[in-house]
Amino acid sequence: MKDLFAQINEIRLCYAIQGEGYPLILLHGFAMYKEFWKWQIEALAKNFKVISLDSRGCGKTEHPMRGYSMELLADDVKALMDYLEVDKVNLAGHSFGGMIAQHFALKYPENLNKLILMSTFANLPLSKSGLEMYKQSQLSFYDKKMNDPESAFWEKMKQRFSREFYKEMVQNPDKLYHNLFKPKELMDFENENGTSKPQDILNMIEAIIDHDTLNDLKKIKNKTCIMAGENDKVVPKLSCELIHEKIFESELMIFNGGHFFMIEEAPDVNKALYNFLSK
8 A cells, every 4th residue: 555645725645546446435433544444445446446545633644733623524535536636436434434424425415426334423422421431541542552552452452343353363363364364463553553642632532522414414315335333332333223214325234343343344344345336
C-alpha cells in the first residue's frame, strides 16, 4: 500500500489507491487507520478501484489541534474525490467511519452510488457519563500504549473481537487466520499507524457528541447494506437494526464476530461486500 497525499481543507490528507474499476472509498473507525482495511482491499481491488484514507487526526494524515465535526470529515471525503476527479463512489464506513459516511450520504447524495454502514450508530447510544467513560478508556489506552504497547494491544483487542476469537488469538498468536493474517501483524499495524494522540481523541469525541442523523436517515435513497457483529461489545447490534429500520433501501447482515468482524470473518465479509457492490 503506497502512501499518497493531498492538500485539502487546510490539512494534508494521506490516502492509498489499489485496483481498477468503479471507485469504492473505505472509512476506518475511531483513532484507526487505512491499513485496517488491508484484507478487504486485497479482495476487492480485484474488481474495484479501492480508495482508503486516514481521517484527520489519524494515521499519516495531519493532526489539527482544533476540533471538528462529522460534517467536516464528510467534506474531507468530498474534497479528496474532487482532488482525484472522481464524481461518484460507493462508500463504506466502519464505526466512527460509518458516522462520517452517513453525513456524506445526506450532504452529497448525488455523489454517492451505494452505501455500506458497518458497526455504527445514528445517534449517541451512551449517556454523558457513558461517553465520558469511553473517552477515558481511549486516553487510558494511549497511556498504556506508550508504556507497554503489547499489553495495550491485547487489552484493546479483547474489546474488539468476540470472546471465542480473542481467546484463540491469545492461545495461538502465531496461527495464520483465514490464511490471511497473524495477530503479530495486527499488533505491528497498531504500533506503526495508530498515531492518534490525546488531543486527537478529544477532537473525535467532540465530533461524536454532535452526531445525530436518526431523523434524517429516511432521506437516504441509495441502496444501503448495514453490517453488524452479533458479539460486538462496542456498538450493539441494536444500533445497526435501528438504522436499517430508518433507511428504506437497506438490507441488514449480521455476522457472528465482534466489533472487528470484518477481520474476524474476513472471507465471509469480503464475499458479502463483493455481492452487494456487484448487484
